[in-house]
Amino acid sequence: MKILKNIITIIVEILILVLGVIWFLRTKEEEPIIVMIGSGGFLIVSLLSKIFDNPEKTRPKVVFHRMQNFTMRGPLGYTSNNPKVIRLGIDIPEQYWYLDWSYTLEVRNNSSVTAYNYEVEYLNKPQNTILKGEIGKIQPIKPDDKFEFTFKLTQNVVGTHIDADKFLNENADELLKDMKIISKYSDEFGKTYMTEYNWITDINTFK
Numbered sequence: 442m443k444i445l446k447n448i449i450t451i452i453v454e455i456l457i458l459v460l461g462v463i464w465f466l467r468t469k470e471e472e473p474i475i476v477m478i479g480s481g482g483f484l485i486v487s488l489l490s491k492i493f494d495n496p497e498k499t500r501p502k503v504v505f506h507r508m509q510n511f512t513m514r515g516p517l518g519y520t521s522n523n524p525k526v527i528r529l530g531i532d533i534p535e536q537y538w539y540l541d542w543s544y545t546l547e548v549r550n551n552s553s554v555t556a557y558n559y560e561v562e563y564l565n566k567p568q569n570t571i572l573k574g575e576i577g578k579i580q581p582i583k584p585d586d587k588f589e590f591t592f593k594l595t596q597n598v599v600g601t602h603i604d605a606d607k608f609l610n611e612n613a614d615e616l617l618k619d620m621k622i623i624s625k626y627s628d629e630f631g632k633t634y635m636t637e638y639n640w641i642t643d644i645n646t647f648k
Contacts, residue, residue: 500552502636503548506547536601542593550583564623570594571593
């Protein structure tokens with residue numbers, strides 16, 4: 442609507458300028474000169490405003506942000522590499538473990554323009570990941586809308602509880618270092634935009 446209003450305004454200003462020229466040629470009076478100067482000034486301002494208008498202000502911006510909720514490890518049983526009798530508090534047995542990393546993924550439209558035809562793709566997503574939550578393809582994302590998803594990564598490891606804790610604390614970023622989220626969407630006129638989200642850096646790049 443804003444683009445249409447700007448075009449109509451420019452056309453009206455050109456018509457006023459043309460009518461002022463015709464008026465002056467016919468009458469040679471001062472009034473049409475004043476009209477031409479005024480309409481010409483408004484026309485220049487409108488054209489400059491359109492030329493230098495920042496498109497970033499008039500586009501939808503879907504953004505992502507992740508927050509870690511918790512980490513968890515749980516035993517799945519002892520391996521065969523342990524002594525037959527495990528002395529509690531003395532031996533450090535080797536076990537099978539499952540490890541969980543849980544995140545909240547927040548999706549917002551940080552603009553004054555509604556986003557339409559939302560699509561999302563998760564590149565290089567590790568195996569054993571679960572994503573709970575959905576935004577419908579035809580569901581508009583209005584300004585300041587917020588959606589929250591639960592993202593969970595699970596891995597199985599073998600080792601002592603010390604090994605499991607070390608893996609739990611140090612390997613999430615390694616497992617997720619190549620993951621990116623690509624979101625495509627459009628404005629009300631069908632022009633397509635894209636957001637590329639880097640999971641590790643928590644940075645959105647707009648295209």
